[in-house]
Amino acid sequence: MPPSPGPVTVIVPWRPAPSRVPAFDFVLEWYARYLPEFQVRTVDTEDDVFVLAACRNLGVAMADPDEVVVVCDADTLPEPAPLRAAVEAARTGGLVHLPYTEYRWLGRTGDAQLRGGMPADECAHDLVLGACSGVYVTTPRTWAGHGGQDERFRGWGFEDAAWYLAHGELLGQPPVRHEGRVYALHHAAEERAGARYEANAALMQRYRDAEGDVVAMTQLVAGSRVLSSS
Template identity: 75%
Template structure:
């Protein structure tokens, strides 16, 4: 909750013209994919939506560039080229007033989560995120492969950084995590194959609507 409250305050301070909505679902096991899909689906088909994780803040300039471009590009936009995990020390520095770009951090190479910018129409064209991923792990990486395969190109990145705040991490182990990992392997296998990926994504849609 402290991270979520900081994110809300960040948007109010740096992006006051953005309307904030909190999205959750009633799933027994938390699903990031389901939350993202529901939030995006609640908007008009061509309205630009920013999907922000509750622990991640963007740089305003990069986010505004992504919002402008996402209106007509037909692809999802990621408003960063660097994903910085602040950890306990960097988080404390940020909260004490140090500029975000000066805070201690760990660079997360290959990150493709945290903040997305899209329209519902674009999101639907490649199936959104697979709600068979439950708990924690892999839904963002699987989505990236589906986007690249079905839309013919990876998401568009904008020069900038996002900052992930510190909080207690979730356990990434157990039966559900293993199921997520197995589903991720199916996405890797289908990567680059439009027919196979379309069938895999269609299976997710059937599960989500049942």
């Protein structure tokens, strides 16, 4: 039988960066105000660059196998009701849940409106179509069942899109979405260029090539845990 519901841990991958601190602080305040029953903790690895996939994997692995864990980016705000619904649904079924059907990037204007007291759903924003990042709800057993996220994506870019393809291929269907919104706060954009970014793009292409081939995807995912296991 699944464990009885208790406090839910929110894992926030976090390595301090000056432009990101205001967003991080606002995310902590958001949980304290709107989701006080959730326990927030940060996680980082000892790698020389920030590896978001490795942080997510490590944070999930810290929980008991059937405990529900929320993985929330340090710049992303979930709506309370969809997140609570996703937590309850993720206790069974063996799939990762996304507590949103809309991913709204607030940008500088929307971020300022939010901080000025405007309701989040009224703030100026850009709608990010196809988004599959920001907030995940899962159990460690489910996360491990499709390999988690690929730690070979170093720095920024593509780890979420690759994970989405692996989830669909290895678990038989995409992550479950719950009607609602998440809001991405403004901060300085990370550089998405150079040798590391190009390596990430090449790895992402391997995931696209493996889509529709469960054997190829299984083999690809098998090599994905290279940092947190070291």
